[in-house]
Amino acid sequence: MRVARACRDVDALGAQYTEGLGFEVLSSWRDHESFDGVILGHPHGPYHLEFIRDHQAPPAPAPHEEQxxxxxxxxxxxxxxxxxxxxxxxxxxxxxxxxxxxxxxxxxxxxxxxxxxxxxxxxxx
Incomplete structure (x- = not known):
């Protein structure tokens, strides 16, 4: 399973989750068809987190408090x-x-x- 979330700063958010939850950066990209992204997790884990930024979209709003x-x-x-x-x-x-x-x-x-x-x-x- 992968959970993806739009964000404003892929690098900063990726670093925060890597440090806070002990994840590794499994993949990342910059300006691929106007997207930046990072995929975090454990190499053999059953789930990943993906943070993504679309350069052509307005900044992502903060998630709802129940997300x-x-x-x-x-x-x-x-x-x-x-x-x-x-x-x-x-x-x-x-x-x-x-x-x-x-x-x-x-x-x-x-x-x-x-x-x-x-x-x-x-x-x-």
């Missing part, structure tokens, strides 16, 4: 370590209006308003 990337971290120590790296990467902790996410994890906002939830515990479904 969330959610990651489940089973171990408390891993969760806390990842929360610390998110802060070090420049993510900001923000309130989540959904009580489930507020109670079970921590919500972070990236430099362009995108939100990431780090859930404390396994996905049980």
């Amino acid at each position: 969330l990337l959610v990651f489940y971290l089973h171990e408390e120590a891993d969760w806390q370590r990842r929360c610390d790296t998110m802060l070090a990467a420049g993510f900001e902790v923000v309130h989540n209006t959904n009580p489930f996410w507020e109670r079970n994890g921590r919500t972070f906002m990236d430099r362009e308003g995108g939100r990431v939830v780090l859930n404390r515990g396994p996905w049980t479904r």
